[in-house]
Amino acid sequence: MKETKIDWCDCTLNSVIGCKNGCEYCYARKINDRFHFVDNWNEPKFFEERLQQLKSKKPKSIFMNSMSDLMHWKDEWFEKTFNAILENKQHKYIFLTKSLSLHIPEKPNNVFLGCTIDTQARADKCWISIYDFLSIEPILEPIKLNPKKLYIITENGIENTCCKQIIIGAETGNRKDKVVPKKEWIDSIVKQCDEVNIKVFMKSSLKDIMGKDFRQDKLIWEV
Ligand code: SF4
Structure with a gap:
């Protein structure tokens, strides 16, 4: 988990990195260009081991996808990330997508889904x-x-x-x-x-x- 300057959450945790949307103003792509988390920004990758960090006891509001868009997540990535969320109910989880009609079935109460x-x-x-x-x-x-x-x-x-x-x-x-x-x-x-x-x-x-x-x-x- 990383502390962030984003003023509506405490930190970010990215279990998926990469995005196919190609927004001209994308800041996440620039970060990836600098730190090379993934070789090809347009091919999102799953980093399952990062989910272990959710075990931290202090409650936090966590932006879960500052380096990807949910609309490109594979089912398996959803399942594993949401299982980790269910095991760590102390936090609030915030997701954003550019999809105009994305629905998360049986979304837990501590998960907040926003559209950009x-x-x-x-x-x-x-x-x-x-x-x-x-x-x-x-x-x-x-x-x-x-x-x-x-x-x-x-x-x-x-x-x-x-x-x-x-x-x-x-x-x-x-x-x-x-x-x-x-x-x-x-x-x-x-x-x-x-x-x-x-x-x-x-x-x-x-x-x-x-x-x-x-x-x-x-x-x-x-x-
Ligand atoms: S949706 Fe977000 S992460 Fe994806 S290209 Fe656009 S600004 Fe970047």
Whole structure:
């Protein structure tokens, strides 16, 4: 397990390294280029022995796939990783995917699954209500979330289904075409979240842009 600068978790543990998605802004690929965990970044590999580290007794919030995307995991990797999770219930486990409709059957309560969206096109196609949270990072353009996908209206009023939190972050690094988000893009997402009672967590990368409106609601895995 590695301590991390990511401000919504305590540490990362990557039982799988490598990703086929090919995002231009991928930071994980740069880390792999530097440390050579896998020879071919586009061919994810499983590192089962790393799961032993979950035995540490102190409860932590662990980002389980900062160096891969769940959508490329083999069934066997899922099974072994989730068996280790079931044996170590002291932690909170956070997963992210770029799949727009990934479902984990019988997901334990201490596992939180989020979907990453970065553009309006992806937001439109995402089956938001099946995820515990959304990660809009890096935000690449203004994004309008379809309210029908965020909540259901019951006889008693609005009821949020699954998505309880939205994390927002700016692109980091020094890519040539790096996108610097405008404050109004973030303000708009905050307004949309407040209307349906969804928590907002802005990453530190937005501190300067947001000024006094910088906001970090309590994370759903900290409650
Ligand atoms: S999904 Fe994540 S790990 Fe995969 S290429 Fe994109 S940024 Fe990198």
